Amino acid sequence: MPRTLLTLGLLLAGLTGRAQYVTLLDAAPMGDCIRLTPDEPYREGIAYSTARLDLRNPFEVEFDIYLGDKDDLGADGITFVLHNDPRGFAAAGFFGEGMGYGNIAPSVAVEFDTYQNYTRNDPAHDHVALLVNGANAHPDPWPEQAAGPNLEDDRLHSFRFRWNPADQRILVHLDGRVVCEGKKDLINAVFDGNPSVIWGFTASTGRKHNLQYFCLKRLAINSNSAPNSFAADKSAQGPAK
Ligand SMILES: [Ca+2]
Numbered sequence: 161m162p163r164t165l166l167t168l169g170l171l172l173a174g175l176t177g178r179a180q181y182v183t184l185l186d187a188a189p190m191g192d193c194i195r196l197t198p199d200e201p202y203r204e205g206i207a208y209s210t211a212r213l214d215l216r217n218p219f220e221v222e223f224d225i226y227l228g229d230k231d232d233l234g235a236d237g238i239t240f241v242l243h244n245d246p247r248g249f250a251a252a253g254f255f256g257e258g259m260g261y262g263n264i265a266p267s268v269a270v271e272f273d274t275y276q277n278y279t280r281n282d283p284a285h286d287h288v289a290l291l292v293n294g295a296n297a298h299p300d301p302w303p304e305q306a307a308g309p310n311l312e313d314d315r316l317h318s319f320r321f322r323w324n325p326a327d328q329r330i331l332v333h334l335d336g337r338v339v340c341e342g343k344k345d346l347i348n349a350v351f352d353g354n355p356s357v358i359w360g361f362t363a364s365t366g367r368k369h370n371l372q373y374f375c376l377k378r379l380a381i382n383s384n385s386a387p388n389s390f391a392a393d394k395s396a397q398g399p400a401k
């Protein structure tokens with residue numbers, strides 16, 4: 161690992177999530193983590209980092225996520241989102257099947273969907289997928305697995321998101337395994353040429369519900385290619401404009 165990446169990773173790993181995030185709706189600090197939804201129906205919580213990410217730089221973020229302890233009776237899931245919605249740090253998508261992400265755009269997100277919505281072509285089992293522009297309907301029925309994973313197992317799951325602008329690849333790990341990957345010109349094809357994006361997590365519940373939260377483990381950005389952008393973000397006192 162390059163020294164810059166390692167240094168920034170160590171620097172940031174020691175920070176708790178509390179001061180670094182703008183929280184919306186039902187989201188609230190919970191120790192070193194941020195609760196997105198309480199275990200109650202029809203809730204929605206969102207937390208955005210106050211520091212934007214610059215998509216011209218490679219970065220990797222790593223979190224623990226918790227999706228609850230109820231399988232059949234649990235819902236709806238969490239998304240990790242990068243966006244440039246005109247509502248900025250106040251952007252909140254719709255709840256329930258939208259997981260707090262529905263209609264946030266332009267954006268790219270990873271969904272950890274724990275509830276089957278037939279109108280979205282969701283499978284019966286929990287699933288992870290890349291989404292764009294606030295839409296979480298799958299174009300085709302998702303192939304059912306005989307023994308699909310259950311993320312609502314009362315455990316923390318390790319989530320890692322990596323972006324590399326050199327080859328325009330997104331790589332998503334869950335519990336040490338690659339669960340989805342994609343290749344897209346995010347800056348131009350999604351964000352209309354603007355490389356500076358807001359990032360964070362969204363989650364919601366519906367009629368069914370679960371406690372859902374995340375905890376920062378590591379954030380590493382290679383600032384060599386754009387030395388000013390990260391320094392400016394680090395000193396930000398509040399949401400960047
Ligand atoms: Ca769903």
Ligand SMILES: [Ca+2]
Nearest residue numbers: 231286310312
């Ligand atoms: Ca489940």
